[in-house]
Amino acid sequence: MIAKQTNQKAWFMVLPVFLVVAFSAVIPLMTVVNYSFQDTFGSNQFFWVGMTWFRDLIHSERFHDAFLRQIMFSSIILAIEIPLGIAIALTMPKKGWGVPVCLISMALPLLIPWNVVGTIWQIFGRVDIGLLGHTLASLGFDYNYTQDPVAAWLTIIIMDVWHWTSLVVLLAYAGLCSIPDAYYQAAKIDGASRLAVFRYIQLPKMQRVLLIAILLRFMDSFMIYTEPFVITGGGPGNSTTFMSIDLVKMAIGQFDLGPAAAMSLIYFLVILLLSYVFYTVMSNIGEESSNGGA
Amino acid sequence: MRWKWLVPAIYIFFLLLPIYWLVNMSLKTNDEILSIFSLWPRDLTLANYKVIFTDASWYSGYINSMIYVSINVVISVTFALPAAYAFSRYSFVGDKHLFFWLLTNRMAPPAVFALPFFQLYSSIGLFDTHIAVAIAHCLFNLPLAVWILEGFMSGIPKEIDETAFVDGYSWPRFFVKIFIPNIASGIGVTAFFCFMFSWVELLLARTLTAVHAKPISAIMTRTVSASGLDWGVLAAAGVLTILPGALVIWFVRNHIAKGFALGRV
Numbered sequence: 001m002i003a004k005q006t007n008q009k010a011w012f013m014v015l016p017v018f019l020v021v022a023f024s025a026v027i028p029l030m031t032v033v034n035y036s037f038q039d040t041f042g043s044n045q046f047f048w049v050g051m052t053w054f055r056d057l058i059h060s061e062r063f064h065d066a067f068l069r070q071i072m073f074s075s076i077i078l079a080i081e082i083p084l085g086i087a088i089a090l091t092m093p094k095k096g097w098g099v100p101v102c103l104i105s106m107a108l109p110l111l112i113p114w115n116v117v118g119t120i121w122q123i124f125g126r127v128d129i130g131l132l133g134h135t136l137a138s139l140g141f142d143y144n145y146t147q148d149p150v151a152a153w154l155t156i157i158i159m160d161v162w163h164w165t166s167l168v169v170l171l172a173y174a175g176l177c178s179i180p181d182a183y184y185q186a187a188k189i190d191g192a193s194r195l196a197v198f199r200y201i202q203l204p205k206m207q208r209v210l211l212i213a214i215l216l217r218f219m220d221s222f223m224i225y226t227e228p229f230v231i232t233g234g235g236p237g238n239s240t241t242f243m244s245i246d247l248v249k250m251a252i253g254q255f256d257l258g259p260a261a262a263m264s265l266i267y268f269l270v271i272l273l274l275s276y277v278f279y280t281v282m283s284n285i286g287e288e289s290s291n292g293g294a
Numbered sequence: 295m296r297w298k299w300l301v302p303a304i305y306i307f308f309l310l311l312p313i314y315w316l317v318n319m320s321l322k323t324n325d326e327i328l329s330i331f332s333l334w335p336r337d338l339t340l341a342n343y344k345v346i347f348t349d350a351s352w353y354s355g356y357i358n359s360m361i362y363v364s365i366n367v368v369i370s371v372t373f374a375l376p377a378a379y380a381f382s383r384y385s386f387v388g389d390k391h392l393f394f395w396l397l398t399n400r401m402a403p404p405a406v407f408a409l410p411f412f413q414l415y416s417s418i419g420l421f422d423t424h425i426a427v428a429i430a431h432c433l434f435n436l437p438l439a440v441w442i443l444e445g446f447m448s449g450i451p452k453e454i455d456e457t458a459f460v461d462g463y464s465w466p467r468f469f470v471k472i473f474i475p476n477i478a479s480g481i482g483v484t485a486f487f488c489f490m491f492s493w494v495e496l497l498l499a500r501t502l503t504a505v506h507a508k509p510i511s512a513i514m515t516r517t518v519s520a521s522g523l524d525w526g527v528l529a530a531a532g533v534l535t536i537l538p539g540a541l542v543i544w545f546v547r548n549h550i551a552k553g554f555a556l557g558r559v
Contacts, residue, residue: 004384004385005383005385006386007384007385007386008382008386008387009386010380010383010389011380011381011387013375013376013377013380014377014381014392015377016377017373017374017377017396017436017440018377018392018433018474019434020369020373020401020429020436021432021433021437022409023429024399024407024411024429024430024432024433025399025402025407025433027410027414028407028410028411029410031410031413031414032409032410033336041393057549059330062360073373078417086456087301088301088305091298091299091301092302092303093299094510098299098302101306101550102302103547104303104543104544104547105309105310105352105549106302106306106309106541107308107540107550108309108310108313108536108540108543108553110535110545110550111490111539111540112313112512112535112536112539113493113494113496113536115494115496115511115536116421116494116511116513116514116532116536117533119514119528119529120312120313120315120316120332120532121312123315123316123525123528123529124311124312124315124316125317126399127304128328129319129327129328129331129525130315131311131312131315132312132431134331138439142433152395154540160311162308162309165305165415166309167551167554169305170550170551170554171551171554171559173551174551174552175522175559178556179447182446186508209551209559212555212558212559215554216554216555219401222403223403223404223405225403225404225405225496225497226494226496226497228426229496229515230515243405244404244405244497245404245405247403247406248408248497249407250503251314251405251409252408252409252412257366257409258533260409261409264405264406264409264422265449267403267405267406268402268403268406271401271402271403272398274401275397275398275401276394276395277392278401279393279394279397282462282556282558
């Protein structure tokens with residue numbers, strides 16, 4: 001990193017961004033804080049209820065369930081996508097015509113609108129008209145993602161693996177490409193096994209990008225909304241109602257302003273904590289690369 | 295390791311199969327979709343695409359999306375450019391906190407903001423306008439643009455700035471004439487990612503619009519829940535939303551990892 005000059009006038013360059021983001025972030029957030037401590041009988045009459053909504057929420061089963069489902073979903077996603085992504089990145093070609101072919105076809109799912117990702121899998125999984133659903137049905141599996149919670153979960157998880165594993169692959173691949181050839185030659189001279197090369201050369205060099213990948217995947221899966229909304233709408237029953245879906249149901253579907261606002265705040269605090277971890281990791285990476293002189 | 299290529303090959307096959315199915319379905323008639331199960335269209339037809347291009351309730355969705363996405367990209371990139379320069383070159387009071395605060399907005403769940411945005415934009419009379427969605431999407435796109443551009447700008451040696459100032463360039467002239475051409479590819483990548491993230495977002499766009507600015511994504515979900523019948527047209531609409539990304543993917547292929555990782559790879 002470059003040694004930075006102290007200049008308070010730089011604030012003027014940042015000001016436009018600050019104002020726009022503050023307009024979009026601070027005012028709505030204050031609205032939410034406001035609602036979370038009040039109740040209403042409609043017609044804009046509010047009164048103070050203190051911590052009631054937060055207490056209710058902490059003890060409500062609905063919130064526990066949505067939160068647990070969310071944690072479970074994010075954990076499963078990470079457990080599948082990270083190892084799979086590393087494995088694919090390791091086997092990707094390093095040069096030749098295979099590189100652009102891999103990069104482009106793998107990046108394709110990342111650039112598809114999220115609701116279309118939902119639509120694609122909705123169509124793909126249907127027993128009557130979808131390739132996946134039809135094939136499974138004719139093999140004798142009882143697969144129906146609109147009726148069976150297990151099938152719904154499987155569909156959403158496979159969909160997310162399909163959608164986002166490429167991100168892990170591309171990041172890990174970028175990490176692998178930064179390893180100089182000399183490292184591999186040295187390992188060859190020492191007679192290092194394939195496993196040793198992975199453990200002592202590739203993994204340490206990929207460490208930073210993998211951290212970024214894990215954090216990004218965790219946070220984005222933690223606020224997933226569109227894809228399950230399109231595929232299952234949170235059903236069957238409530239089995240795929242994740243935090244975001246539950247929150248929107250509560251806020252816009254039922255217009256329960258107080259509880260929804262309290263839930264928003266708790267949700268936001270969790271994200272804030274994760275962002276802090278992410279930021280610390282990112283800053284350390286910046287310093288490391290400047291000190292290492294790579 | 296002779297069979298190593300099989301792993302990426304199988305993975306790519308797995309990626310392309312559902313997309314193929316969507317394209318396949320968009321080229322079939324509804325009768326064929328529902329009556330016979332075929333791996334390719336027997337009765338190739340472009341009728342589904344014709345419906346979208348002739349029915350205003352469909353194609354207006356694309357126009358609406360395009361309008362607010364373009365406004366958003368212009369705002370994001372022009373506002374983020376000087377801010378990213380400030381973050382990459384100067385230290386000032388609160389710079390680190392501000393940079394972190396921007397990140398929290400990129401990471402914030404849109405669901406948290408849906409209701410307050412609805413009320414905020416209704417109260418200032420912007421509900422159901424393109425500009426409302428464009429500004430709402432700035433919530434995550436402006437921080438994204440600042441972070442990505444900062445990543446690109448930090449790769450430009452500071453000597454360029456110093457030489458220009460010694461040569462008597464004023465700051466605005468230096469920025470436009472020398473600095474922007476130097477990070478042109480970075481600006482392209484940033485614009486692409488702002489475009490993408492605004493294009494794929496559904497929740498806020500759907501909450502903030504009713505009729506006049508309704509995006510294509512919201513029209514697609516409405517069609518599913520209302521009738522659930524016209525699969526061919528739905529598939530065709532899906533294919534058309536993939537196209538913008540698929541067309542420019544070649545130009546950004548080496549920067550995709552960098553863009554998604556907020557300029558930090």
